[in-house]
Amino acid sequence: MTILEQTLAAIRPADPEAVAEARAHQDRLTKPRGALGALEEVAVRLAGAAAASPPPIPAPAALAIFAADHGVHAQGVSPWPQEVTQQMVGNFLAGGAVANAFAAQVGATVTVVDVGVAADLPPAPNLIVDKVAYGTADLSEGPAMTPAQAVSALEAGIAVARRLVDQGARCLVTGDMGIANTTASAALICAFTGRDAAEATGRGTGVDDETLTRKVEVVRRALLANGLAGPAGGRSRDAGDGRAPDGDVVAGPVSPGGPPAGDVLTGSALRTLAAVGGLEHAAIAGFILGAASLRVPVILDGVIAGSAALAAAALAPDAVDHCVAGHRSAEPGHALALAHLGLRPLVELELRLGEGTGGLLAHPLVCAAVRVMHEVATFDSAGVTEKGA
Ligand SMILES: Cc1cc2ncn([C@H]3O[C@H](COP(=O)(O)O)[C@@H](O)[C@H]3O)c2cc1C
Numbered sequence: 001m002t003i004l005e006q007t008l009a010a011i012r013p014a015d016p017e018a019v020a021e022a023r024a025h026q027d028r029l030t031k032p033r034g035a036l037g038a039l040e041e042v043a044v045r046l047a048g049a050a051a052a053s054p055p056p057i058p059a060p061a062a063l064a065i066f067a068a069d070h071g072v073h074a075q076g077v078s079p080w081p082q083e084v085t086q087q088m089v090g091n092f093l094a095g096g097a098v099a100n101a102f103a104a105q106v107g108a109t110v111t112v113v114d115v116g117v118a119a120d121l122p123p124a125p126n127l128i129v130d131k132v133a134y135g136t137a138d139l140s141e142g143p144a145m146t147p148a149q150a151v152s153a154l155e156a157g158i159a160v161a162r163r164l165v166d167q168g169a170r171c172l173v174t175g176d177m178g179i180a181n182t183t184a185s186a187a188l189i190c191a192f193t194g195r196d197a198a199e200a201t202g203r204g205t206g207v208d209d210e211t212l213t214r215k216v217e218v219v220r221r222a223l224l225a226n227g228l229a230g231p232a233g234g235r236s237r238d239a240g241d242g243r244a245p246d247g248d249v250v251a252g253p254v255s256p257g258g259p260p261a262g263d264v265l266t267g268s269a270l271r272t273l274a275a276v277g278g279l280e281h282a283a284i285a286g287f288i289l290g291a292a293s294l295r296v297p298v299i300l301d302g303v304i305a306g307s308a309a310l311a312a313a314a315l316a317p318d319a320v321d322h323c324v325a326g327h328r329s330a331e332p333g334h335a336l337a338l339a340h341l342g343l344r345p346l347v348e349l350e351l352r353l354g355e356g357t358g359g360l361l362a363h364p365l366v367c368a369a370v371r372v373m374h375e376v377a378t379f380d381s382a383g384v385t386e387k388g389a
Protein backbone atom coordinates (compact mmCIF):
# COMPACT_ATOMS: atom_id res chain seq x y z
CA MET A 1 0.00 0.00 0.00
CA THR A 2 1.15 3.52 -0.68
CA ILE A 3 1.43 6.07 2.13
CA LEU A 4 -1.76 7.70 0.88
CA GLU A 5 -3.65 4.41 0.86
CA GLN A 6 -2.33 3.50 4.33
CA THR A 7 -3.42 6.89 5.63
CA LEU A 8 -6.90 6.63 4.12
CA ALA A 9 -7.29 3.14 5.56
CA ALA A 10 -6.30 4.35 9.05
CA ILE A 11 -8.94 7.10 9.29
CA ARG A 12 -11.80 6.32 11.67
CA PRO A 13 -15.01 8.24 12.26
CA ALA A 14 -15.89 9.88 15.57
CA ASP A 15 -16.22 7.26 18.31
CA PRO A 16 -19.92 7.16 19.29
CA GLU A 17 -19.24 6.05 22.89
CA ALA A 18 -16.80 8.90 23.50
CA VAL A 19 -19.30 11.32 21.96
CA ALA A 20 -22.11 10.07 24.24
CA GLU A 21 -19.86 10.16 27.31
CA ALA A 22 -18.67 13.68 26.49
CA ARG A 23 -22.25 14.91 26.06
CA ALA A 24 -23.32 13.34 29.35
CA HIS A 25 -20.28 14.84 31.10
CA GLN A 26 -21.06 18.32 29.73
CA ASP A 27 -24.51 18.05 31.28
CA ARG A 28 -23.09 17.16 34.73
CA LEU A 29 -20.80 20.21 34.88
CA THR A 30 -21.66 23.20 37.11
CA LYS A 31 -23.32 25.33 34.45
CA PRO A 32 -26.75 25.35 32.90
CA ARG A 33 -27.10 22.80 30.09
CA GLY A 34 -25.79 24.10 26.79
CA ALA A 35 -24.48 27.29 28.41
CA LEU A 36 -21.18 27.06 26.54
CA GLY A 37 -22.96 27.00 23.21
CA ALA A 38 -20.78 26.00 20.28
CA LEU A 39 -17.82 25.31 22.60
CA GLU A 40 -19.66 22.30 24.02
CA GLU A 41 -19.91 20.86 20.54
CA VAL A 42 -16.20 21.46 20.00
CA ALA A 43 -15.36 19.48 23.13
CA VAL A 44 -17.72 16.68 22.12
CA ARG A 45 -16.24 16.69 18.62
CA LEU A 46 -12.70 16.37 19.94
CA ALA A 47 -13.80 13.55 22.26
CA GLY A 48 -15.25 11.68 19.30
CA ALA A 49 -12.15 12.31 17.22
CA ALA A 50 -9.80 11.16 19.98
CA ALA A 51 -12.11 8.28 21.03
CA ALA A 52 -11.64 9.49 24.61
CA SER A 53 -13.71 11.57 27.02
CA PRO A 54 -12.39 13.93 28.08
CA PRO A 55 -10.16 14.28 25.01
CA PRO A 56 -6.51 15.30 25.42
CA ILE A 57 -5.85 19.05 25.69
CA PRO A 58 -5.10 20.01 22.04
CA ALA A 59 -1.80 21.76 22.74
CA PRO A 60 0.82 22.57 21.75
CA ALA A 61 -0.30 23.62 18.28
CA ALA A 62 1.80 23.52 15.14
CA LEU A 63 1.07 25.62 12.05
CA ALA A 64 2.20 24.35 8.66
CA ILE A 65 2.13 26.91 5.83
CA PHE A 66 2.08 25.10 2.48
CA ALA A 67 3.40 27.30 -0.32
CA ALA A 68 3.04 26.92 -4.08
CA ASP A 69 2.54 28.86 -7.30
CA HIS A 70 -0.24 28.73 -9.86
CA GLY A 71 -0.24 28.66 -13.66
CA VAL A 72 -3.64 30.36 -13.61
CA HIS A 73 -1.89 33.51 -12.38
CA ALA A 74 -1.23 34.20 -16.08
CA GLN A 75 -4.97 34.89 -16.52
CA GLY A 76 -4.72 38.07 -14.46
CA VAL A 77 -6.80 36.78 -11.51
CA SER A 78 -4.69 38.43 -8.78
CA PRO A 79 -3.32 41.96 -8.58
CA TRP A 80 -0.12 40.63 -7.01
CA PRO A 81 2.94 39.38 -8.88
CA GLN A 82 3.69 35.69 -8.54
CA GLU A 83 7.05 36.29 -6.83
CA VAL A 84 5.16 37.49 -3.73
CA THR A 85 4.70 33.79 -2.90
CA GLN A 86 8.43 33.22 -2.49
CA GLN A 87 8.94 36.63 -0.87
CA MET A 88 6.30 35.84 1.74
CA VAL A 89 7.96 32.48 2.41
CA GLY A 90 11.08 34.49 3.27
CA ASN A 91 8.95 36.70 5.50
CA PHE A 92 7.46 33.68 7.35
CA LEU A 93 10.93 32.24 7.87
CA ALA A 94 12.18 35.59 9.19
CA GLY A 95 9.20 35.78 11.57
CA GLY A 96 7.71 38.90 10.00
CA ALA A 97 4.25 37.85 8.78
CA VAL A 98 0.85 38.13 10.50
CA ALA A 99 0.88 34.34 10.88
CA ASN A 100 4.10 34.61 12.92
CA ALA A 101 2.57 37.21 15.24
CA PHE A 102 -0.58 35.13 15.77
CA ALA A 103 1.46 31.94 16.24
CA ALA A 104 3.54 33.68 18.91
CA GLN A 105 0.32 34.86 20.57
CA VAL A 106 -1.02 31.30 20.90
CA GLY A 107 2.32 29.50 21.38
CA ALA A 108 2.26 27.64 18.06
CA THR A 109 5.31 26.64 16.04
CA VAL A 110 5.52 27.73 12.38
CA THR A 111 6.79 25.41 9.66
CA VAL A 112 6.83 26.42 6.00
CA VAL A 113 6.57 23.71 3.36
CA ASP A 114 7.55 24.36 -0.25
CA VAL A 115 5.48 21.96 -2.32
CA GLY A 116 5.45 24.03 -5.50
CA VAL A 117 7.00 27.49 -5.32
CA ALA A 118 8.19 28.60 -8.76
CA ALA A 119 11.71 29.37 -7.50
CA ASP A 120 14.34 27.47 -5.53
CA LEU A 121 14.43 28.70 -1.94
CA PRO A 122 17.54 28.94 0.23
CA PRO A 123 17.58 26.40 3.08
CA ALA A 124 16.25 27.56 6.45
CA PRO A 125 15.63 25.81 9.77
CA ASN A 126 11.81 25.96 9.63
CA LEU A 127 11.55 25.27 5.89
CA ILE A 128 10.72 21.83 4.52
CA VAL A 129 11.34 21.51 0.79
CA ASP A 130 9.23 18.76 -0.75
CA LYS A 131 8.77 20.34 -4.13
CA VAL A 132 6.48 18.43 -6.45
CA ALA A 133 6.75 20.94 -9.32
CA TYR A 134 7.64 24.59 -9.93
CA GLY A 135 3.98 25.58 -9.78
CA THR A 136 0.90 24.14 -11.48
CA ALA A 137 -0.23 24.36 -15.10
CA ASP A 138 -3.03 26.83 -15.94
CA LEU A 139 -6.22 25.16 -14.71
CA SER A 140 -8.36 27.24 -17.06
CA GLU A 141 -6.82 25.41 -20.02
CA GLY A 142 -6.69 21.85 -18.68
CA PRO A 143 -5.56 19.89 -15.62
CA ALA A 144 -3.41 21.91 -13.21
CA MET A 145 -1.59 18.77 -12.07
CA THR A 146 -1.26 15.17 -13.10
CA PRO A 147 -2.89 12.69 -10.70
CA ALA A 148 0.63 11.53 -9.79
CA GLN A 149 1.62 15.08 -8.83
CA ALA A 150 -1.53 15.42 -6.72
CA VAL A 151 -0.64 12.18 -4.92
CA SER A 152 2.92 13.41 -4.29
CA ALA A 153 1.59 16.65 -2.82
CA LEU A 154 -0.98 14.76 -0.71
CA GLU A 155 1.82 12.56 0.61
CA ALA A 156 3.99 15.61 1.33
CA GLY A 157 1.16 16.92 3.52
CA ILE A 158 0.75 13.56 5.26
CA ALA A 159 4.50 13.49 5.99
CA VAL A 160 4.37 16.98 7.53
CA ALA A 161 1.44 16.00 9.77
CA ARG A 162 3.34 12.91 10.96
CA ARG A 163 6.52 14.89 11.57
CA LEU A 164 4.84 17.65 13.57
CA VAL A 165 2.98 15.12 15.71
CA ASP A 166 6.25 13.19 16.23
CA GLN A 167 7.76 16.45 17.42
CA GLY A 168 5.02 16.79 20.05
CA ALA A 169 2.22 18.78 18.40
CA ARG A 170 -1.23 17.81 19.68
CA CYS A 171 -3.17 20.12 17.38
CA LEU A 172 -2.37 20.98 13.78
CA VAL A 173 -3.32 24.23 12.06
CA THR A 174 -3.47 24.59 8.28
CA GLY A 175 -1.79 27.49 6.48
CA ASP A 176 -1.28 28.45 2.83
CA MET A 177 0.70 30.84 0.68
CA GLY A 178 0.25 30.98 -3.07
CA ILE A 179 -0.60 34.02 -5.14
CA ALA A 180 -3.76 33.26 -7.20
CA ASN A 181 -4.80 30.39 -4.95
CA THR A 182 -8.27 31.80 -4.24
CA THR A 183 -9.04 31.09 -7.92
CA ALA A 184 -8.13 27.42 -7.57
CA SER A 185 -10.08 27.35 -4.28
CA ALA A 186 -13.21 28.66 -6.00
CA ALA A 187 -12.87 26.08 -8.77
CA LEU A 188 -12.49 23.25 -6.24
CA ILE A 189 -15.53 24.48 -4.32
CA CYS A 190 -17.64 24.55 -7.50
CA ALA A 191 -16.43 21.10 -8.53
CA PHE A 192 -17.06 19.49 -5.13
CA THR A 193 -20.33 21.25 -4.22
CA GLY A 194 -21.92 21.90 -7.61
CA ARG A 195 -22.19 25.63 -6.94
CA ASP A 196 -21.89 28.15 -9.73
CA ALA A 197 -18.63 30.05 -10.31
CA ALA A 198 -20.33 33.37 -9.55
CA GLU A 199 -21.38 32.13 -6.10
CA ALA A 200 -18.03 30.66 -5.09
CA THR A 201 -15.59 33.22 -6.48
CA GLY A 202 -14.52 36.17 -4.35
CA ARG A 203 -12.14 39.09 -4.38
CA GLY A 204 -9.19 37.24 -2.83
CA THR A 205 -6.48 39.76 -2.04
CA GLY A 206 -8.85 42.52 -3.16
CA VAL A 207 -9.46 42.51 -6.91
CA ASP A 208 -11.55 45.23 -8.54
CA ASP A 209 -14.92 44.60 -10.24
CA GLU A 210 -13.40 44.07 -13.66
CA THR A 211 -10.91 41.50 -12.36
CA LEU A 212 -13.62 39.75 -10.35
CA THR A 213 -15.70 39.34 -13.53
CA ARG A 214 -12.65 37.88 -15.29
CA LYS A 215 -11.95 35.61 -12.32
CA VAL A 216 -15.48 34.19 -12.42
CA GLU A 217 -15.06 33.51 -16.16
CA VAL A 218 -11.71 31.84 -15.53
CA VAL A 219 -13.29 29.54 -12.92
CA ARG A 220 -16.12 28.74 -15.32
CA ARG A 221 -13.67 27.93 -18.11
CA ALA A 222 -11.63 25.76 -15.75
CA LEU A 223 -14.67 23.66 -14.91
CA LEU A 224 -15.55 23.29 -18.59
CA ALA A 225 -11.99 22.58 -19.72
CA ASN A 226 -11.72 19.84 -17.12
CA GLY A 227 -15.15 18.28 -17.64
CA LEU A 228 -16.34 19.39 -14.21
CA ALA A 229 -19.12 21.79 -15.13
CA GLY A 230 -21.73 19.13 -14.36
CA PRO A 231 -25.05 18.23 -15.95
CA ALA A 232 -26.91 20.48 -13.50
CA GLY A 233 -25.22 23.50 -15.04
CA GLY A 234 -23.46 24.16 -11.82
CA ARG A 235 -26.59 24.43 -9.70
CA SER A 236 -26.23 23.50 -6.07
CA ARG A 237 -26.50 19.87 -5.09
CA ASP A 238 -26.40 20.89 -1.49
CA ALA A 239 -29.56 19.70 0.21
CA GLY A 240 -29.37 22.79 2.40
CA ASP A 241 -28.27 20.71 5.35
CA GLY A 242 -24.60 20.79 4.47
CA ARG A 243 -24.65 17.31 2.97
CA ALA A 244 -24.64 16.41 -0.69
CA PRO A 245 -27.05 13.87 -2.12
CA ASP A 246 -25.84 10.33 -2.62
CA GLY A 247 -23.81 9.17 -5.55
CA ASP A 248 -20.59 10.10 -7.20
CA VAL A 249 -20.65 11.89 -10.52
CA VAL A 250 -17.74 11.43 -12.86
CA ALA A 251 -18.13 14.51 -15.04
CA GLY A 252 -19.70 16.78 -12.50
CA PRO A 253 -19.77 17.80 -8.88
CA VAL A 254 -18.11 15.25 -6.63
CA SER A 255 -19.97 14.18 -3.52
CA PRO A 256 -18.04 14.08 -0.25
CA GLY A 257 -18.97 10.39 -0.18
CA GLY A 258 -16.32 9.97 -2.86
CA PRO A 259 -14.90 6.74 -4.18
CA PRO A 260 -13.89 3.90 -1.88
CA ALA A 261 -10.25 4.02 -0.75
CA GLY A 262 -9.32 1.23 -3.16
CA ASP A 263 -10.08 3.47 -6.11
CA VAL A 264 -8.10 6.41 -4.90
CA LEU A 265 -5.65 6.63 -7.77
CA THR A 266 -8.34 6.52 -10.43
CA GLY A 267 -11.21 8.01 -8.46
CA SER A 268 -12.99 11.20 -9.35
CA ALA A 269 -11.96 12.93 -6.10
CA LEU A 270 -8.28 12.70 -6.98
CA ARG A 271 -8.92 13.67 -10.60
CA THR A 272 -10.91 16.71 -9.50
CA LEU A 273 -8.21 17.80 -7.06
CA ALA A 274 -5.54 17.37 -9.75
CA ALA A 275 -7.64 19.16 -12.39
CA VAL A 276 -8.40 22.43 -10.60
CA GLY A 277 -6.46 22.36 -7.32
CA GLY A 278 -3.09 23.77 -6.43
CA LEU A 279 -0.12 21.88 -5.05
CA GLU A 280 -0.72 23.55 -1.66
CA HIS A 281 -4.40 22.51 -1.76
CA ALA A 282 -3.35 18.90 -2.32
CA ALA A 283 -0.74 19.12 0.44
CA ILE A 284 -3.25 20.66 2.86
CA ALA A 285 -5.71 17.87 2.01
CA GLY A 286 -2.92 15.39 2.83
CA PHE A 287 -2.15 17.26 6.06
CA ILE A 288 -5.82 16.93 7.09
CA LEU A 289 -5.84 13.23 6.21
CA GLY A 290 -2.57 12.70 8.08
CA ALA A 291 -3.93 14.42 11.19
CA ALA A 292 -7.15 12.43 11.01
CA SER A 293 -5.26 9.14 10.64
CA LEU A 294 -3.33 9.98 13.83
CA ARG A 295 -6.50 11.13 15.65
CA VAL A 296 -4.93 14.56 16.15
CA PRO A 297 -7.36 17.45 15.65
CA VAL A 298 -6.73 19.86 12.80
CA ILE A 299 -7.97 23.44 12.80
CA LEU A 300 -8.85 24.67 9.32
CA ASP A 301 -8.01 28.20 8.26
CA GLY A 302 -9.82 30.04 5.43
CA VAL A 303 -11.10 29.37 1.95
CA ILE A 304 -7.96 27.59 0.74
CA ALA A 305 -8.18 25.12 3.64
CA GLY A 306 -11.95 24.82 3.22
CA SER A 307 -11.59 23.87 -0.43
CA ALA A 308 -8.75 21.45 0.40
CA ALA A 309 -10.95 19.90 3.10
CA LEU A 310 -13.60 19.19 0.45
CA ALA A 311 -10.98 17.15 -1.40
CA ALA A 312 -9.90 15.39 1.81
CA ALA A 313 -13.55 14.60 2.59
CA ALA A 314 -14.12 13.24 -0.90
CA LEU A 315 -11.14 10.91 -0.38
CA ALA A 316 -12.06 9.96 3.21
CA PRO A 317 -15.43 11.24 4.48
CA ASP A 318 -14.57 10.39 8.11
CA ALA A 319 -11.65 12.84 8.04
CA VAL A 320 -14.17 15.65 8.62
CA ASP A 321 -14.80 14.33 12.15
CA HIS A 322 -11.22 15.36 13.01
CA CYS A 323 -11.54 18.91 11.66
CA VAL A 324 -12.53 22.10 13.44
CA ALA A 325 -13.39 25.15 11.32
CA GLY A 326 -11.27 27.86 12.88
CA HIS A 327 -13.03 30.77 11.26
CA ARG A 328 -15.10 31.91 8.33
CA SER A 329 -13.27 34.22 5.99
CA ALA A 330 -14.76 36.95 3.82
CA GLU A 331 -14.44 34.79 0.67
CA PRO A 332 -17.98 33.73 -0.35
CA GLY A 333 -16.83 30.25 -1.32
CA HIS A 334 -15.63 29.58 2.20
CA ALA A 335 -19.15 29.60 3.65
CA LEU A 336 -20.27 27.24 0.87
CA ALA A 337 -17.42 24.83 1.60
CA LEU A 338 -18.11 24.84 5.35
CA ALA A 339 -21.83 24.28 4.82
CA HIS A 340 -21.05 21.35 2.53
CA LEU A 341 -18.73 19.87 5.14
CA GLY A 342 -21.23 20.48 7.94
CA LEU A 343 -18.67 22.53 9.90
CA ARG A 344 -19.47 25.56 12.04
CA PRO A 345 -16.74 28.22 12.15
CA LEU A 346 -15.65 29.39 15.59
CA VAL A 347 -14.57 32.91 14.72
CA GLU A 348 -15.89 35.39 12.19
CA LEU A 349 -13.80 38.53 11.91
CA GLU A 350 -13.98 39.26 8.17
CA LEU A 351 -10.39 38.09 7.81
CA ARG A 352 -9.23 37.57 4.22
CA LEU A 353 -5.61 36.70 4.60
CA GLY A 354 -4.94 32.98 4.80
CA GLU A 355 -1.48 31.86 6.04
CA GLY A 356 -3.26 30.09 8.93
CA THR A 357 -4.18 33.33 10.70
CA GLY A 358 -7.85 32.49 11.32
CA GLY A 359 -7.02 28.95 12.38
CA LEU A 360 -4.47 30.17 14.90
CA LEU A 361 -6.94 32.62 16.46
CA ALA A 362 -9.34 29.75 17.11
CA HIS A 363 -6.78 27.59 18.90
CA PRO A 364 -7.29 29.10 22.39
CA LEU A 365 -11.06 28.60 22.01
CA VAL A 366 -10.57 24.94 21.14
CA CYS A 367 -8.24 24.51 24.14
CA ALA A 368 -10.68 26.31 26.44
CA ALA A 369 -13.52 24.05 25.28
CA VAL A 370 -11.50 20.94 26.15
CA ARG A 371 -10.09 22.35 29.41
CA VAL A 372 -13.67 22.67 30.68
CA MET A 373 -14.02 18.90 30.36
CA HIS A 374 -10.92 18.35 32.51
CA GLU A 375 -11.26 21.01 35.17
CA VAL A 376 -14.84 22.07 35.77
CA ALA A 377 -16.56 20.50 38.77
CA THR A 378 -19.72 18.46 38.48
CA PHE A 379 -22.89 19.30 40.43
CA ASP A 380 -22.14 16.25 42.61
CA SER A 381 -18.47 16.98 43.27
CA ALA A 382 -19.05 20.67 44.03
CA GLY A 383 -22.24 20.15 46.03
CA VAL A 384 -24.22 22.51 43.79
CA THR A 385 -27.94 21.84 43.61
CA GLU A 386 -29.26 21.09 40.13
CA LYS A 387 -32.30 22.99 38.89
CA GLY A 388 -35.70 21.48 39.55
CA ALA A 389 -37.80 19.74 36.95
C1 LIG B 1 1.47 40.31 0.86
C2 LIG B 1 0.52 39.12 0.89
C3 LIG B 1 0.51 38.26 1.98
C4 LIG B 1 -0.38 37.20 2.01
N1 LIG B 1 -0.59 36.24 2.92
C5 LIG B 1 -1.54 35.46 2.51
N2 LIG B 1 -2.01 35.85 1.32
C6 LIG B 1 -3.14 35.24 0.66
O1 LIG B 1 -3.39 35.80 -0.61
C7 LIG B 1 -3.18 34.89 -1.68
C8 LIG B 1 -4.45 34.57 -2.39
O2 LIG B 1 -5.09 35.69 -2.94
P1 LIG B 1 -5.21 35.86 -4.52
O3 LIG B 1 -5.91 34.65 -5.02
O4 LIG B 1 -6.03 37.12 -4.66
O5 LIG B 1 -3.82 36.02 -5.06
C9 LIG B 1 -2.60 33.66 -1.05
O6 LIG B 1 -1.23 33.66 -1.15
C10 LIG B 1 -3.08 33.74 0.37
O7 LIG B 1 -2.34 32.97 1.24
C11 LIG B 1 -1.28 36.95 0.97
C12 LIG B 1 -1.27 37.80 -0.14
C13 LIG B 1 -0.39 38.87 -0.18
C14 LIG B 1 -0.38 39.77 -1.38
Ligand SMILES: O=C(O)c1cccnc1
Pocket: 182, 203, 204, 205, 301, 302, 303, 304, 329, 330, 331, 334, 351, 352, 353, 354, 355
Ligand atom coordinates in the same frame (compact mmCIF):
# COMPACT_ATOMS: atom_id res chain seq x y z
O1 LIG C 1 -10.06 32.88 3.01
C1 LIG C 1 -8.85 33.11 3.04
O2 LIG C 1 -8.12 32.51 3.84
C2 LIG C 1 -8.23 34.08 2.08
C3 LIG C 1 -8.96 35.09 1.52
C4 LIG C 1 -8.35 35.98 0.66
C5 LIG C 1 -7.03 35.84 0.36
N1 LIG C 1 -6.33 34.87 0.89
C6 LIG C 1 -6.91 33.99 1.74
